[in-house]
Amino acid sequence: MATQEKTPVENAQLKDIISHAKEYGFIFPSSEIYDGLQAVYDYGQMGVELKNNIKNLWWKSMTQLNQNVVGLDAAIFMHPLVWKASGHVDSFNDPMIDNKDSKKRYRADVLIEEKAAQYENEGDKARGDALTAEMGKLLEAEDLDGVRELIIREDIKCPISGTANWTEVRQFNLMFSTQIGSVAEDSQTIYLRPETAQGIFVNFLNVQKTGRMKVPFGIAQIGKAFRNEIVARQFIFRMREFEQMEMQFFVRPGTEMEWYEQWRDTRRKWHEAIGIPADKLRFHNHDKLAHYANAALDIEFQFPFGFKEVEGIHSRTDFDLTQHQELSRKKLQYFDNDLNEEGKPYGNYVPYVVETSVGADRLFLMVLCSAYQEEEITEGDSTKSRTFLKLHPALAPVKAAILPLTKKDGLPEKATEIFEDLKYDFNMIYEERDSIGKRYTRQDLIGTPFCIAVDHQTLEDNTVTVRDRDTREQVRMPISELKSYIDKAVNFKSIFAKLT
Known part of the structure; x- marks a missing residue:
């Protein structure tokens, strides 16, 4: 069985984030x-809450x-x-290359892209663009x-061995296959889906007819996908x-570019609305389009290891529906009644498709990297460092912590009463161990x-x-106002308001 590969960490900040994610229950190997x-x-107890909040927000934003x-x-x-029609069986490949000295395998295109990014970071963007274009x-x-x-030619070396002793480049299909059937001789090869889009197509x-949907309309889905990544x-x-x-x-065919631009702007606005700084995001238009697209771009985020794709916006034309229609021999067409109202004849057509596709895990990492904060604070005559997660309150795993000052004099009982009242509305933590300062620190580290x-x-x-995580300011308020105070900050409405 393959073991967890120990690869060099590209960036000290990423190393700190990975360590933090494990230590505080976000991500485990x-x-x-x-x-x-x-x-x-695996997503730990804090990670699963954060990821579910991200997915729930995306779902509600769409549907x-x-x-x-x-x-x-x-x-x-x-x-x-399905995967024959989509082109995955014949062409879902990545170019791989091995270093003969380290015995490590890499995606050839990623090695070149990283070299281009190096040129850009050194101030020679033109050279980087020329390299990726070539x-x-x-x-x-x-x-x-x-x-x-x-x-x-570019003197790209293996980061492990430091040599350029490369093998030839070969294509590597990324799909996982397995067998389905009760006995071996009757089994059939099937695939773990490499993307979720085909289930929609x-x-x-089924959706159009049962939902009486009129073009334009969208179908959203969240689900697992599997790819046998080279590296x-x-x-x-x-x-x-x-x-x-x-x-x-x-x-409708002919309107795809209008919708492509609208969803491009809508999706970038969504990322900014959840607290991602605008200067950490950028659009990257594709020079080389996929076989199904007539326009494509990535929304990229500046991770500790550089600008990388978080979400793709693609104009997929009618490729997918046409391919499935031809191979299945079932018509996948839409009868557009509205054409007659516009003075055009009624007609069936295969709709064009505009896609927005975001990785939940990449989005999680983007949110975590953006939220991870280290700062120097002064308390009295001393200065110390402080680490906290500046998560948008609507995404934070825990919304509030109830902390009795001491474990006696009736304070735990009163604190428990408050906790029991609020737990039906928010994900809460009750904690009474250690000093109040240490408890504040623990909550800062998980982003409460x-x-x-x-x-x-x-x-x-x-x-x-009530202590605020970001400012550390404290305000006194009646218990009766807690619910509305917390809800105002953590409700998805605070994000939705920025999208209209």
Whole structure:
């Protein structure tokens, strides 16, 4: 069995974030007691709350805020011809190259992209752009020898061995296959889906007819996908088992670019609304388009290891529905009544598709990297460092912590009463161990926006002290106001308001 590969950490900040994620229950290496499994991770008790909040926000942003977008949950196993129609069986490959000295395998295109990023960081963006453009032409022409020559010409070395002793470049299919059937001789090869989009396409008519949907309309889905990645690096950025959040928006042919631009702007605004700084985001237009697209771009975030894709916006034309229609011999067309109202004849057509596809795990990593803060604070005559997660309150795993000042004098009982009242509305923590300062620190480290201290004055006038995570400021308020105070900060409405 493959073990968790020990690769060099590209950046000291990323190393700190990875360590923090494990120590405070966000991300664990999978099967760690057996030395792990390469490129597979488990979400811990804090991580699963944060990830669920991210997914829930995305889902509501798509389906609740848009009357013409509905949801779907398609099966992971699909008929193998689905992947023949989509092109994955024949062309879902990555170019791989091995270093003969380190025995490590790399994606050839990623090595070249990282070299281009190095040029850009050194102030020579033109050289970096020229390099990626040249690589794109070579890959489009399937000139793998040319790709290898490009790597050697640019003096790209293996980060492990430090040498440029490379093998030839080969194509590597990324799909996992398995067998289905009760006995071996009757079994059939099927695939673990490498993307969630095809489940939407094959259900296009089911959703359209049962939901009486009119073009334009969208179908959203969150689900697991699987890719046998050649190289797994950069923590959860590139994994073999991951989660996608995709929405396929079906439009009338000829209107796709209008919708492409609208969803491009809408999705960037969404990332900024959850607290991602605008200067940490950028659009990257594709020079080399996928076989199904007539326009494509990435929304990239500046991770500690550079700008990398978080979300893709693609105009997929009618490729997918047409392919499935031809191979299945079932019509996947839409009868557009509205054409007649516009003075055009009624007609059937295969809709064009605009896609937004975001990786839930990459989005999680982006949120975590953006939230991770280290600062120097002064308390009295001393200065000390402080680490905290500046998560948007709506995404924070825990919304508030109830902290009795002491474990006696009736304070735990009063604190428990407050906790019991609020736990039905918010994910809460009750804690009474250690000093109040240490408890504040622990909550800062997991990103809890509010700490509610219950002291002796609480027993007298039913007021508590509420500490803000980001400013560390404390305010006194009645217990009766806690629910509305917390809700104002953590409700998704605070994000939705920025999207309209």
